[in-house]
Amino acid sequence: MEEKKKVVALLSGGLDSRLAVKMMQNQGFEVEAVAIKTPFCDFDCGRGCGFEIRETADTLGVKLKTVYLGDDYIEMLKHPKHGFGSGMNPCIDCRSMMFEAGKKHMEEIGAEFIISGEVLGQRPMSQHAPALKTIEKESGLEGKIVRPLSAALLPPTEPELKGLIKREDLGKIRGRSRKDQLKMAQEFGIENPPNAGGGCLLTDPAFAIRVKDLFKYIETPTTNDIDLLKIGRHFRFDKDAKLVVGRNKDENEIIKALALDSDILLEAKDHVGPISLIRGKNAQDHIEFGAAITLRYGDAPKDTPSVLTIQKNDAKSEVSAIPALESAYLQYRI
């Protein structure tokens, strides 16, 4: 029997990349998937964090390789060559990095080309025709990226010119409506198709403000700094120090887990309330104010002092404070 030709798919948990895989499988290709994680996004575009990527790959019957773009991604985010979208989302540079990772896998397994679930005109920054072209160029994959859902609307790719795929088998989907995709999902027997993703965390305006603040004051943030951005209420005291106040029990636990030896943790001793973290080289100077803000978000009485524990590394001490007035700290909120 003739061996099937291989194709690499950039797989997210979303519907579009699943459909792209199905289309290629139906055309006789063996598809292997690459799923990309970044510090801001679990998989591909689409708020993929909740999607079960392994399960998706299993259901599709494809091998899965997960690639984590960590420090390189953070480095890129400092000065993305193609700029940002409406938030802090460097979609073109981000997609180029994702395709580059896919290209590596393509070369490793001797695949013919690479596919993705991108749909022409679906996303403002990275899915209009010139952007798709730029992404191909930047990732060194000119002519080798097939977007099966929209490929019949795009210039022919290398595999099409070589006769590996035919235009009549490719999709003509354009824009943000999901009508065609949902119809295809039904035809392919995809049950419970996931909702459309809205882009990763970097597209979220409130989160983008936090990211901008972080990059303004820290030249190269760590993934720990970034994980901290995803939770709590944030306050910038000065160029060196910030405070993060947990919003619930889970966040309190995460704050404790993310605390570094140099961070200061604050918690009311006798009242239910948040755990807070002060990070920065002069963290020590902000304990009293941080303590007052921490009490404000808990059950401590408004007008009398309460005691908080201060923990730095393994050393514990105490401080007493009165809950801060909103007018005193709102200006520091990020």
Ligand code: SF4
């Ligand atoms: S929304 Fe943009 S920046 Fe975020 S993962 Fe998708 S392509 Fe990358």
